[in-house]
Amino acid sequence: MEWFLRNKVWATTALLVLVAAYAFYFVNSNIAVSMFSYAWFLAVPLVLGAMVGVIGERSGVVNIGIEGQMLVGAFAAFFAAAATQSVIIGVIAGALSGIAMGAFLAFTTVKGQLDQIIAGVVINIVATGITSFYYESGKTIPRGLPNFDVPLLSKIPLIGPVFFSDGPIALFALVIALVLHVLLFKTRWGLRTRAVGEYPSAADTAGINVVGLRLFNVTVAGTLAGIAGTYLSMEATSTFERDMSAGRGFLALAILIFGAWRPMRALAAALFFGFMSASASQLQASNVVDIPQQFINLLPYVLTLVVLAAAAGRVRAPGAVGQPFVKGD
Amino acid sequence: MKAKPFLVAAPAALALVLAGCGGSTGDTSSDGSSAAPKDCSSADVFCIGLVTDKGTIDDKSFNQAAWEGVKALEGEGVQTKYIETKDSKDYPANIKQFTDQKYDSIVTVGFLMGEATVTAAKANPTVKFIGVDQFQDAAKTAPNVTGLIFPEANAGYAAGYLAGLMTKTSKIGIVLGEEIPPTQMYAKGYELGSKAANPKISVAKVYHPAGPNAFSDSPWGAGEAKKMLAQGADIIFGAGGGTGNGALGEVAKSSGAGTSLFCIGVDVDQWETVPEAHPCLVTSAEKKLVDGTTELLKQAKDGSIKGGNFLGKTGLSEYHDFDSKIPADVKTKVEDVIKKLEDGSLKVA
Numbered sequence: 009m010e011w012f013l014r015n016k017v018w019a020t021t022a023l024l025v026l027v028a029a030y031a032f033y034f035v036n037s038n039i040a041v042s043m044f045s046y047a048w049f050l051a052v053p054l055v056l057g058a059m060v061g062v063i064g065e066r067s068g069v070v071n072i073g074i075e076g077q078m079l080v081g082a083f084a085a086f087f088a089a090a091a092t093q094s095v096i097i098g099v100i101a102g103a104l105s106g107i108a109m110g111a112f113l114a115f116t117t118v119k120g121q122l123d124q125i126i127a128g129v130v131i132n133i134v135a136t137g138i139t140s141f142y143y144e145s146g147k148t149i150p151r152g153l154p155n156f157d158v159p160l161l162s163k164i165p166l167i168g169p170v171f172f173s174d175g176p177i178a179l180f181a182l183v184i185a186l187v188l189h190v191l192l193f194k195t196r197w198g199l200r201t202r203a204v205g206e207y208p209s210a211a212d213t214a215g216i217n218v219v220g221l222r223l224f225n226v227t228v229a230g231t232l233a234g235i236a237g238t239y240l241s242m243e244a245t246s247t248f249e250r251d252m253s254a255g256r257g258f259l260a261l262a263i264l265i266f267g268a269w270r271p272m273r274a275l276a277a278a279l280f281f282g283f284m285s286a287s288a289s290q291l292q293a294s295n296v297v298d299i300p301q302q303f304i305n306l307l308p309y310v311l312t313l314v315v316l317a318a319a320a321g322r323v324r325a326p327g328a329v330g331q332p333f334v335k336g337d
Numbered sequence: 338m339k340a341k342p343f344l345v346a347a348p349a350a351l352a353l354v355l356a357g358c359g360g361s362t363g364d365t366s367s368d369g370s371s372a373a374p375k376d377c378s379s380a381d382v383f384c385i386g387l388v389t390d391k392g393t394i395d396d397k398s399f400n401q402a403a404w405e406g407v408k409a410l411e412g413e414g415v416q417t418k419y420i421e422t423k424d425s426k427d428y429p430a431n432i433k434q435f436t437d438q439k440y441d442s443i444v445t446v447g448f449l450m451g452e453a454t455v456t457a458a459k460a461n462p463t464v465k466f467i468g469v470d471q472f473q474d475a476a477k478t479a480p481n482v483t484g485l486i487f488p489e490a491n492a493g494y495a496a497g498y499l500a501g502l503m504t505k506t507s508k509i510g511i512v513l514g515e516e517i518p519p520t521q522m523y524a525k526g527y528e529l530g531s532k533a534a535n536p537k538i539s540v541a542k543v544y545h546p547a548g549p550n551a552f553s554d555s556p557w558g559a560g561e562a563k564k565m566l567a568q569g570a571d572i573i574f575g576a577g578g579g580t581g582n583g584a585l586g587e588v589a590k591s592s593g594a595g596t597s598l599f600c601i602g603v604d605v606d607q608w609e610t611v612p613e614a615h616p617c618l619v620t621s622a623e624k625k626l627v628d629g630t631t632e633l634l635k636q637a638k639d640g641s642i643k644g645g646n647f648l649g650k651t652g653l654s655e656y657h658d659f660d661s662k663i664p665a666d667v668k669t670k671v672e673d674v675i676k677k678l679e680d681g682s683l684k685v686a
Binding site for chain 1: 392393396397398510516541542543544546547549550553554555556557558559560561563564565567568569578579582583586587590609610611612613
């Protein structure tokens with residue numbers, strides 16, 4: 009009850025959305041399931057990308073290199089899987105490449121105090137360069153990551169087929185948002201991370217190793233970006249295309265802000281964006297209204313902007329975001 | 338604050354290393370012996386140079402097809418050579434390598450090289466330029482440039498006609514890249530063709546929303562295909578580079594691929610380029626690049642080539658593994674339509 013009172017707006021919205029979704033489902037289950045599945049399909053990399061941002065910015069490091077980290081993850085996963093013909097090795101390579109990219113950002117910005125924006129831009133440029141240069145066409149992987157049904161949960165109408173009948177990374181994205189929420193707000197690590205991101209010198213005075221924690225967090229967050237990339241090249245598709253991340257890393261940053269730097273809200277925001285895209289695509293494909301498709305395709309972006317503008321005054325970035333921490337400064 | 342300049346220097350150096358790649362050249366001489374380069378300025382030798390678009394000469398797509406078209410002319414008194422472009426800013430430099438060596442004819446591959454081609458043609462009025470997939474605007478072009486272009490609408494029509502005959506659900510889909518004239522023409526042809534084969538058909542059509550990545554967003558294409566399949570479409574035409582390939586891959590992964598669900602590729606025979614689509618890929622709406630390039634080069638050699646635009650042929654690729662699965666009467670009807678499109682008795686306006 010107390011929880012509900014504290015989260016009145018969000019809880020009510022969530023409830024309304026759920027009711028609306030089921031109403032839609034009972035009117036036309038086929039279209040509803042396909043649209044919500046599509047929304048979640050598009051949202052998965054955005055959720056994972058936003059989690060990378062949540063961890064980074066909550067510890068005081070802006071990561072605009074998510075796009076590049078994702079792209080390298082997609083590249084490494086696909087080509088490792090193609091070279092070894094092993095899906096597992098592909099996934100591991102994707103995650104490891106994410107760690108490497110995360111470590112690059114961590115060590116340059118936290119240890120070396122390089123400007124965080126510049127480090128992120130470097131990641132994006134290098135990622136595009138490396139992945140286009142070493143790209144080889146005509147490679148195949150034995151198969152993508154398979155979809156599977158989660159026992160019991162996949163039987164729930166609507167929610168089951170949408171969230172619990174997908175591949176392993178989609179499920180992971182759902183779980184990680186929940187886990188990260190708990191970690192960030194209920195554990196010692198979470199409290200320290202938030203302290204380091206809000207007021208590092210106070211955290212330092214309290215005896216927290218600011219530099220160490222930031223290094224750890226940003227590096228580990230990179231794994232998630234690598235996994236998001238793996239999703240693109242091995243679960244959503246089984247192919248790698250140049251620039252296939254297609255701006256998803258930047259969209260994830262917008263979703264991070266829209267989600268007020270909170271994992272669960274970011275998840276909701278990503279789903280919102282996914283559903284807007286689904287609506288746009290549905291309007292376009294079904295030809296029910298005669299509007300030029302460019303306008304329809306603007307819909308998700310415009311609506312996201314509107315919501316972002318409406319939410320803008322209410323959300324606040326962590327206090328020390330973007331500032332390198334120098335002991336005794 | 339301590340400054341650590343190496344942190345800037347290291348990534349910068351890395352970026353420079355990655356950027357420092359001009360173009361690599363390749364000699365032809367199919368037997369491998371690198372024959373002494375002939376003097377292209379002499380009248381007995383006809384020299385053909387090909388500049389690829391970004392990508393390699395064996396890309397199983399436009400570059401490779403155009404190069405095969407060039408190689409078809411190899412023989413006595415013909416020298417052929419290609420340059421692979423690594424970066425779009427090298428287009429003029431790569432073309433210049435050939436003009437400096439007094440090549441007689443230069444083939445440039447891809448829409449993006451159009452401007453560089455016309456500029457080079459104006460500077461070298463005696464060289465015959467062939468621009469693959471480069472529409473020539475009469476106001477801007479030079480008389481020694483011929484654009485090899487393809488009526489996408491015809492290719493789309495043939496694909497749509499086949500889809501219309503094969504669909505069991507009377508619902509088909511098309512996943513496109515950015516909305517630009519070539520994709521619009523594919524879509525238009527596809528819709529008209531499918532309606533001609535099956536008047537009851539409904540076609541779900543989507544263009545990619547965002548500009549710069551519209552042709553490389555395979556996850557988006559896969560998502561669209563997934564949604565269309567869930568809503569009952571059973572044949573999907575992926576027409577938009579990597580974005581379309583994503584759609585093909587998604588159909589191939591779905592249960593029923595090859596038995597009740599099919600996909601159609603685009604531009605080249607995608608059986609070769611998108612191996613992961615084999616389970617569902619019945620055919621591709623193909624631009625016959627090899628034949629078109631060869632035809633134009635022959636004209637360039639005997640001097641009959643004209644500036645402006647040259648309309649290449651389009652059609653459907655081989656059916657490969659689906660050859661035995663497609664009913665004979667369907668094949669005959671489709672062949673009939675392709676013939677009519679070619680001789681102009683059927684017009685997709």
